[in-house]
Each structure stands twice: as C-alpha cells, then as structure tokens.
Amino acid sequence: MDVDAIAAEVAAAVGLAEGPAGVADVLRVIARHEPVAAREISRRAELPVPIVAAVCGELRKHGVVDRSRPVRLTAEGRASLTGGAAPGTAGITGRCPRCGGLGVVVPDAVGALAGPLERAALAEPAAKLDLDQTHCTADTKLRRVLAMHEAGALAGQRILLLGDDDLVSVALAVFAGHAGTARGRAPSPCWTATPTWWATCAGTCPPAASPPT
Numbered sequence: 001m002d003v004d005a006i007a008a009e010v011a012a013a014v015g016l017a018e019g020p021a022g023v024a025d026v027l028r029v030i031a032r033h034e035p036v037a038a039r040e041i042s043r044r045a046e047l048p049v050p051i052v053a054a055v056c057g058e059l060r061k062h063g064v065v066d067r068s069r070p071v072r073l074t075a076e077g078r079a080s081l082t083g084g085a086a087p088g089t090a091g092i093t094g095r096c097p098r099c100g101g102l103g104v105v106v107p108d109a110v111g112a113l114a115g116p117l118e119r120a121a122l123a124e125p126a127a128k129l130d131l132d133q134t135h136c137t138a139d140t141k142l143r144r145v146l147a148m149h150e151a152g153a154l155a156g157q158r159i160l161l162l163g164d165d166d167l168v169s170v171a172l173a174v175f176a177g178h179a180g181t182a183r184g185r186a187p188s189p190c191w192t193a194t195p196t197w198w199a200t201c202a203g204t205c206p207p208a209a210s211p212p213t
Contacts, residue, residue, distance in 0.1 A: 001064070001080040003027070010058040014051065022047060026055050028152045030065065031081045032093070034072040041071060092178075094146030104143045104150065113174045114138040120170045133165070141171035149175070 007023040016022045025045040030036060038056060042049040059065040064077035092110060096103035117138040127133040148154050161169050
C-alpha cells in the first residue's frame with residue numbers, strides 16, 4: 001500500500017489546504033491512538049471535525065481506515081503505517097507517561113543508540129570556550145529527535161539542517177535506521193548543510209557519517 005500516494009489523492013479529493021501533510025497528520029493520530037473518535041483526531045491534528053470526517057471517509061474508500069466506529073486502521077493500513085504494531089502502540093514513542101506527554105523520555109530501545117552518537121562526537125571539533133560554546137550530550141540529541149518524531153516531523157519528511165554543532169544530523173541518521181526497522185517505514189532522505197558534517201537519513205548510512213569529499 002502506497003500511503004504517500006493515497007495521502008495525495010485524499011488531499012485532492014477533500015480539497016485539503018494542508019495537502020498530503022494534513023492527511024499524514026490524521027493518519028499519525030489514528031495510528032497512535034486508535035480506536036479514536038473523530039473529535040479527538042480533530043483536536044490532535046488541529047483540523048476541523050468536518051474536515052477530519054471527510055478525510056477519514058476518503059481513507060475508508062482506499063482501504064486504509066476501517067468502516068467501523070470509532071476510527072481505526074484496517075489490517076493493511078496498520079501494516080503500512082506501523083509495521084504491524086498493535087493498535088494504539090504505533091512503534092517507538094518518546095511520550096512521558098507521567099506528565100501526559102508534555103515531556104520527552106528516551107525508551108531503552110532508543111537509548112541503546114547513544115553509543116554511535118558518542119563515538120561520532122569524538123571526531124567533532126572541540127567547543128570554543130571563549131564563545132561559551134558547548135556540545136550537547138547523546139541523551140539530549142536523542143530527546144531532540146524523539147521530540148521531532150512525536151510532532152510528526154520525521155516520517156515521510158525531508159529535513160534540512162543549517163549548522164549542526166550538536167550533530168543532530170547524525171542522531172537523525174541513527175534513529176532513522178532504527179525506526180525503519182521497528183516501524184517498517186523510515187523518514188525520507190535528510191540532509192545537513194554544514195562545512196564539516198553530512199548525513200543521509202535513509203537508513204543506509206553508517207552511524208558516524210563522514211564529511212563529503
């Protein structure tokens with residue numbers, strides 16, 4: 001199932017001003033919270049209820065969303081979006097269970113990615129203390145990536161980083177490979193435009209990306 005193509009068709013059919021990205025937001029909410037009422041999707045995706053209802057109607061025609069209520073994915077739709085994760089789990093999450101998702105926690109599976117990030121940091125230039133510069137820790141890198149993941153800013157997106165002293169690009173690359181395995185769908189290629197570091201988040205680059213030659 002080509003979810004990207006379906007999102008484009010649904011956006012066109014509904015006349016959604018946000019385009020396929022708006023449909024992707026609806027799908028992200030459904031995948032994480034199914035079964036979920038249209039009103040709750042509206043709140044989380046920040047779209048009017050009538051628009052959400054229209055989008056869900058079109059997604060039903062394409063076999064992505066089940067015809068039952070409240071809204072839930074079909075087995076095929078779930079497999080395409082979450083890699084077959086159980087309803088309501090949707091794979092990796094950084095939502096803090098103690099504060100209703102206001103904070104970001106690093107789950108054990110993602111915390112294991114700190115090693116490659118720490119090794120990559122050994123090769124970066126030292127911080128300029130005369131400018132009060134300091135580099136963030138591997139834990140902070142992962143929290144930043146998880147915050148982006150929770151906001152729906154990774155899957156299916158293209159990302160441009162301008163300046164990257166903290167090597168968030170490397171964290172994105174490592175996380176993309178991990179998420180692609182866990183969820184069956186990694187983020188689209190991502191690039192960082194810096195003088196010394198380059199990485200692609202297609203899940204195929206090494207954890208410590210090398211500068212371009």
